[in-house]
Amino acid sequence: MFGANLFANLDEMVAIILFGIGFTTLLFNRNIIKKIIGFNIMDTAVFFFLASMGYIEGRAAPIVVNGVTSSEAYINPIPSGLVLTGIVVSVSVTAMMLALSIRLYRRYHTLYLDEIYMFAQKEDK
């Protein structure tokens, strides 16, 4: 039946909804800062998806403590590693976007893309 697994996969569902919210904000919002926030929501949703997929109930983070070396005791470290890599990428991209917005704000004194576009077209003429 459609939707039977919906509550079993609640985390994934939430992640996809968050991804959608972030994606549409990045695409449709006219304010640059809100666009950047949207981008961060989008990327965080992916990390949440990865983290929830990589977590197995009852197992610990993959750091050996108290001499327990059985692989059954720990979760797979790769999804967590991917999340960390993804966070690094997302931080650098955010920094780049913020730098661009500062430069645009200094020049046009607004954060709304429509207005910036209008001013830029006026500049051409």
Place this chain on the structure above:
Amino acid sequence: MDFIKNFPFFGIMLTMLAAIISLPMHGKMAKRISLFVFSVETLLAAAVLFYTLQTGESFVYIMGHIGAPWGNELRAGVLEGLMACFFSLVMLLSITGGSKHLILDIEESKRNFYFVMTDLLMGALLALIYTNDIFTAYVFIEISTIAACGILMIREIGRTTLAALRYMIFSLLGSGLFLIGIVLMYDLTGHLLMQNMRDSVELLVSEGQFIIPLTVAISLMTLGMAIKSGLFPFHFWVPDTYGYSTPASGSILSGLVSKGYILILIKIYCRVIGWENVTQSGITDVLFVFGLAGIIVGSISAIHQNDIRRMVAFSSAAQIGYIFMGVGLGTSAGLAAACFHVLCHAITKPLLFISASGLSDASEGSKLFRDLQGSGYRNRWAGLGFTVGALSMVGMPMFTGFISKILFASASVQVSLGKMLPTLIVLAISTVLNAVYFLRTVIRIYTPAERELEVPVRIKWHEQRSYVVVLVVFVALNLVLGLLSQYITDAIQLGLTMFS
């Protein structure tokens, strides 16, 4: 000879090293380092190409001797070697040809950053070509996005900054979709290395499990890369990005960066999902439709422009449409034609951008058609370069554009009537449209100017030696690809068979 197996890795590390070394250098020194690195890259990639051609098989380079399924791998075959060789060469030529404008457009204190960015961009492109690990591909896609945005925004005028922001927004939408796509794939297959993923995908398909999630993952990755390479209807950022940047950046972005994304998509299709599974999922049909629409819309938009740079930029959107149309045909012949067109466009578009900048220089810096009248006489070399590029894009025999069109047409004959007719019709229409806007421009630049320029300029060859050499090399490459196309298409076919 086995030492050559290290070359892909050396190539990527060399660019990273050059970027770090260039950081404290002056602009001039940084430029020399970059040009040296790009020449070395060309030779390294050529060695890889000849090695794989000779052995007749691809090789895998295991990083740090940690084998599959845990380690990270590079993989090189004929197609990878060929692409890497051409890309490094085009990078070298674009920067040399645009160097006069780099001095004009970029503040002196920031010039070294430009070359740091181009080094990183080259490294990212090489990594995209060679990598065998899908998450590494994602990381280098982001690196190339940031570096591409860097070489765009370094020209500090309002329009370029705005273009950089829009480019960044669309790139992020694309890479976000690609990221969730690969996360889904990882979720389904449990692997990140392409070969292991392929085995798992085969297993899933043969058992008929998780077909819908698999299709969703492929669609997300395809959509992401289509946005990033500027396929219709996501081509809004293209004209501003390519049109307002400094000529070298415009050439690199349109000729190489967008192609890097297409190549990684083709690689994922063939190496991860399997070409048959992709064609069965119907995604190629969707790409086919959007490719055709992109060709027509891009060409019509190009006709409406009154600015030479924006016209060439819109033509890029149309050419991306050609490539996706080839992929969308869903046959290996179509895929080979698409790969050939990647090469064709990678050498023709930089030629057009760089010669257009020479024509503007001879017309008081204006990019408008009415001011460019007669510029073909004022800067004869740029005029020649633009004419050759235009004829190649229109599809004149002898030049590479003709071979591309022949390959697309002959690939379309092998598929069903429903795809053959649209392909042939659109090819015919687009040739006419290309002829309208390109030949109109060529006629314009060779029509004697009606008004005298305030300062009559006539740029002679000893004022622009390296620029002329670059144009001549581009023209020669165009002829080589056009006249010796058989060798190139054979190599592409061989490379594609090595993929699976």
